[in-house]
Amino acid sequence: MPANDPGIRAPEGTTRKVADYITSVAGQVLPDEVAEKTKCHLLDSLAAVISGSRLRAGRLATGFIAGQGGTPEATVWGTDIRTTAINAALANGISGHADETDDSHLEGRFHPGCAVVPAALAVGEAQGASGTAVLNAIAAGYDVGARFSIALGVSGPRTATHSTHSLGALFGASAAASSLMGFEAQQAASALSYTVQQASGIPYWERDSEHVEKAFDFGGMGARNGVAAAVMVGAGLTGVQDPLEGKLNYLSAFAENPDAAALTAGLGTRFEIMEASIKKWCVGSPIQAALDAVMALLGQGLDVETIDRVELIMPDDRLTIVDNRDMPDVCLQHMVAVALIDGGATFETSHDKARMSDPAVLALRQKMTTTPSPELTIARPARQAILGIHTNDGQKHRHHTKVVYGTPGNPMSPQDVQAKAMDLIAPILGKRASAALAEAVWNIETIDNINALAAIAKGE
Numbered sequence: 344m345p346a347n348d349p350g351i352r353a354p355e356g357t358t359r360k361v362a363d364y365i366t367s368v369a370g371q372v373l374p375d376e377v378a379e380k381t382k383c384h385l386l387d388s389l390a391a392v393i394s395g396s397r398l399r400a401g402r403l404a405t406g407f408i409a410g411q412g413g414t415p416e417a418t419v420w421g422t423d424i425r426t427t428a429i430n431a432a433l434a435n436g437i438s439g440h441a442d443e444t445d446d447s448h449l450e451g452r453f454h455p456g457c458a459v460v461p462a463a464l465a466v467g468e469a470q471g472a473s474g475t476a477v478l479n480a481i482a483a484g485y486d487v488g489a490r491f492s493i494a495l496g497v498s499g500p501r502t503a504t505h506s507t508h509s510l511g512a513l514f515g516a517s518a519a520a521s522s523l524m525g526f527e528a529q530q531a532a533s534a535l536s537y538t539v540q541q542a543s544g545i546p547y548w549e550r551d552s553e554h555v556e557k558a559f560d561f562g563g564m565g566a567r568n569g570v571a572a573a574v575m576v577g578a579g580l581t582g583v584q585d586p587l588e589g590k591l592n593y594l595s596a597f598a599e600n601p602d603a604a605a606l607t608a609g610l611g612t613r614f615e616i617m618e619a620s621i622k623k624w625c626v627g628s629p630i631q632a633a634l635d636a637v638m639a640l641l642g643q644g645l646d647v648e649t650i651d652r653v654e655l656i657m658p659d660d661r662l663t664i665v666d667n668r669d670m671p672d673v674c675l676q677h678m679v680a681v682a683l684i685d686g687g688a689t690f691e692t693s694h695d696k697a698r699m700s701d702p703a704v705l706a707l708r709q710k711m712t713t714t715p716s717p718e719l720t721i722a723r724p725a726r727q728a729i730l731g732i733h734t735n736d737g738q739k740h741r742h743h744t745k746v747v748y749g750t751p752g753n754p755m756s757p758q759d760v761q762a763k764a765m766d767l768i769a770p771i772l773g774k775r776a777s778a779a780l781a782e783a784v785w786n787i788e789t790i791d792n793i794n795a796l797a798a799i800a801k802g803e
Contacts, residue, residue: 354532354584360607361487361518361587362531367611368483368522369476377614378788381482383760384446386784387621388439388456389420390764393771393800394690395441396421400558404437416469418797421771428465429571432516435461436566440558442694443672444625444767448618449725449750451489452497453511455619457562459484462516462569466523467793469574474790480519482616488515489615490608491593496600499660505597508561509544516569524577533582537572539593540586552669620750621760625693625767627673629661632728632744637682639742640732647683649738652710654731655679659715661726666713671699679730680707690767724752757785776802 354362373381395401396419405422408430417431418424421438425431439445439457446456459481467477492511497503517538521531544560551557576582587593587606594601624634633655641647655675657665665675672678672693682688684703698704719727724746732740746753755763761781769777780800783790790796 352584354528356585357587357603357606358532358535358585359528360610361535362528364607364610365483365487365518365521365531366526366528368479369525371479371611373479373482373614377482377617378478379757380616380754381478382784382787383621383755383757384456384485384616384619385460385478385481385787386764386781387446387760388460389780389784390767391445391457392435392439392461393421394444394767395438395558397771398438398441398694399553400441400555401438403555404434404558404563408434417465418468420797420800428469428574429567431468432461432465432570433563433567435465436516436562436564437558438562440562442554442625443627444622444690445562446619446621447628448485448489448511448615449620450618451492451511451615452507453488453492453515454508454561455485455488455512455515455616458512458565458569459488459515459519461562461566463519463523464793464796465566465570466520466573468797470523471792471794472523474787474793474796476523477793478787480522482614483522484515484519485616485619486610486614487518488512489618490606490610491515494594494602494605495598496602498599501660502599503546504599505542506544506546506548506560508546508548509565510542510597512561512565513542513544513569514538516566517572518569520570520573521576524573526576529584530576532584532586533580534572534576536582536584536586537575537580538569539596541568541572542593542597549664554670618751620747621755623749623755623759623763624678624688625672625690626678626688627665629657629665629726630673630675630678631747631749632726633657633675633679633730634682634688635744635748636728636730636742637679638687639744640730640740641683641686643740645732645740646734649734649736650683650707650710650732651735652712652733653679653707654729654733655711655713656716656719656729656731657713658720658722658726658728659717660720662713662715669699671696674699675713676708676711677704679711680704683707724750726750772800773802776800
């Protein structure tokens with residue numbers, strides 16, 4: 344790898360602090376609880392990528408990459424394709440957000456796993472990195488991605504001119520990729536500069552009714568661009584050493600209420616992956632609380648046949664995202680009806696478009712009313728929901744989900760994360776290979792070369 348260019352001054356200030364962190368993480372020892380949580384997000388993200396490779400956005404992405412050729416450096420998960428790290432990151436990033444299966448970071452306002460994990464795996468494979476180095480890179484990606492989003496000071500979901508979902512994903516992917524390249528501080532700063540120059544994303548993704556461009560916006564673009572930044576610098580390209588300070592910089596271009604201190608606060612001691620959420624249900628984040636409420640009422644003996652009215656009270660800043668949408672996994676009313684009828688929701692039922700015309704589902708949806716609540720918008724923990732059900736014998740059942748299962752205040756157990764992953768990937772990889780992949784993730788520190796992970800998934 345080319346050495347630092349002596350003709351370029353070394354990074355200083357905020358850029359130096361971030362660069363130093365990125366170059367230090369490959370050999371760090373994560374606290375036990377952080378390592379376990381990172382493994383949970385790795386397995387959950389892999390499951391999202393593999394299952395997403397069979398959905399429309401994933402099929403289109405892998406089909407596109409299949410025609411691009413390229414040096415076989417990294418795996419396109421869920422396929423037999425090996426291509427360049429940049430191409431693999433793009434395809435896997437899009438597959439990772441081909442639906443609403445992947446994780447999220449509430450304060451960071453982005454979905455880390457669908458960009459950070461594809462970037463770390465792609466560069467890890469290209470570099471022949473160890474499982475420990477890849478695990479550390481993923482944790483670092485969540486750290487940097489969240490901070491680069493939080494530092495923008497976005498006051499609300501509708502106030503940003505650029506999408507935090509794209510920016511957080513990009514910088515998380517870049518940090519993960521750069522940490523695996525063996526960079527010195529000057530090279531890490533150059534990679535940050537190329538990352539800033541590639542920053543993009545406009546928050547009109549809600550208008551994408553097919554979830555294809557949205558998958559690129561949330562996952563593929565950030566994963567690809569972050570890996571490209573690292574790979575270009577690894578090939579010797581140099582960059583500006585202060586992209587995070589000075590007259591024109593990342594925050595001056597993108598921030599609403601810039602907070603430069605947030606870019607480095609707690610780096611190395613406060614791990615943002617501990618603040619990330621894994622979805623119990625393969626549906627949009629605002630629907631999670633409502634489905635938790637459904638299961639709570641069913642567990643109390645609710646007889647679905649007796650339902651007369653269903654009342655859904657939702658945060659007013661989130662209801663519009665999932666209110667009577669035309670895609671099943673992001674339609675609040677549809678998923679509540681399905682969960683009531685089926686006694687739960689699976690990956691398959693969450694993506695059954697034909698079920699949206701099921702007379703039984705439609706009949707139950709006719710009994711529903713939704714109410715936007717400003718009180719729930721400001722309530723903490725965020726993304727709460729209240730479900731009220733009136734039965735035809737005059738009874739009223741009510742459940743207020745305050746702490747969604749899978750969020751930092753009520754995290755999913757590793758066993759439940761694995762059960763979810765098996766539901767997603769066993770139909771594709773088979774039960775034996777899926778179980779072996781999960782076992783390898785839980786013991787990733789024993790893997791000397793991360794390429795072994797893809798071989799395990801293929802049953803080799």
